[in-house]
Amino acid sequence: DQQVKQNSPSLSVQEGRISILNCDYTNSMFDYFLWYKKYPAEGPTFLISISSIKDKNEDGRFTVFLNKSAKxxxxxxxxxxxxxxxxxxxxxxxxxxxxEKLVFGKGTKLTVNP
Amino acid sequence: NAGVTQTPKFRILKIGQSMTLQCAQDMNHNYMYWYRQDPGMGLKLIYYSVGAGITDKGEVPNGYNVSRSTTEDFPLRLELAAPSQTSVYFCASSYGLAGHTDTQYFGPGTRLTVL
Incomplete structure (x- = not known):
């Protein structure tokens, strides 16, 4: 049973445009959410996080939005x-x-085309 | 700081062989973790440790053992390797804040194939 779902395996966008990556969760006890970025042959690196007491967190070009009612x-x-x-x-x-345990989704491969 | 280091980078094992995946961190982190990532899947937690001498099972612990004798090192032992253990293994560490989730820093991974 997947508790964290990323339903789009891949996404392709043009350079300069907006990329929107989505994630759904089923466990209502989750209260902290993170995004990690992974390049081939490297380990994941932390990108941005959000606590359930917030609905938005911004860091430069990256913004995470949380809709608790919709999970x-x-x-x-x-x-x-x-x-x-x-x-x-x-x-x-x-x-x-x-x-201390993180539950991961399957990931979305983003391709940004020049 | 080297961060989180893992050795070896690649390994091929025969069914029934055993090996130890090494992981070390130099950030004085309290918490350390082992994950596996199968093709097209997310990372799944195998074991974790909240400090030297303390370990606990994650989601997929069967076929693995760990020990944590020092703060810096967290080796993962595979006994009697099976093809189902073919995967990429990631070690991670975090400072460890009680009641909070803090950032986990990952190593570069070990790609293991069992034939």
Whole structure:
């Protein structure tokens, strides 16, 4: 049973446009959400996170939106750059429950075309 | 800082062989984790440790063992390797804040094939 779902395996956008990556979760106890970026043959690197007490968190070109009622979050990248081409993983945790465990989605491969 | 380092980068094992995947971090992090990533799948937690001498099972612990004798090192042991253990293995570490999730830093991975 997948608790974190990324239903789009891939996404292709033009350089300069907005990239929107989506993530849904089923566990209502999740209260902390993260996005990781992964290049081939490398480990994932942390990108941005959001706590359930917020509905938006912004860091430069990256913004994460959280809709708790819909159990949905999204990552917006504006403007998209070719160097953003990577696999993006959504992850969730029950932080207040004292859990250190992250549950990952399957990832979305983003391709930004010049 | 080297961050999180993993050795080896690649390994091919025969069915029934055993090996140890090494992981070390130099960030003085309390928490360390082992994940596996199968093709087209997300990362799944195998084992984790919240400090030296303390380990606990994750989602997919069967066929693996861990130990944590120092803060820096967290080796993963595969006994009696099986084809189902063919995967990419990632080690990660985090500072560890009770009641909070903090950023996990990942190593570059070990690609293991069991034939």
């Amino acid at each position: 949905h979050l999204s990552l917006h990248i504006v403007p998209s750059q070719p160097g953003d081409s990577a696999v993006y993983f959504c992850a969730a945790s029950e932080a207040q429950g004292g859990s």
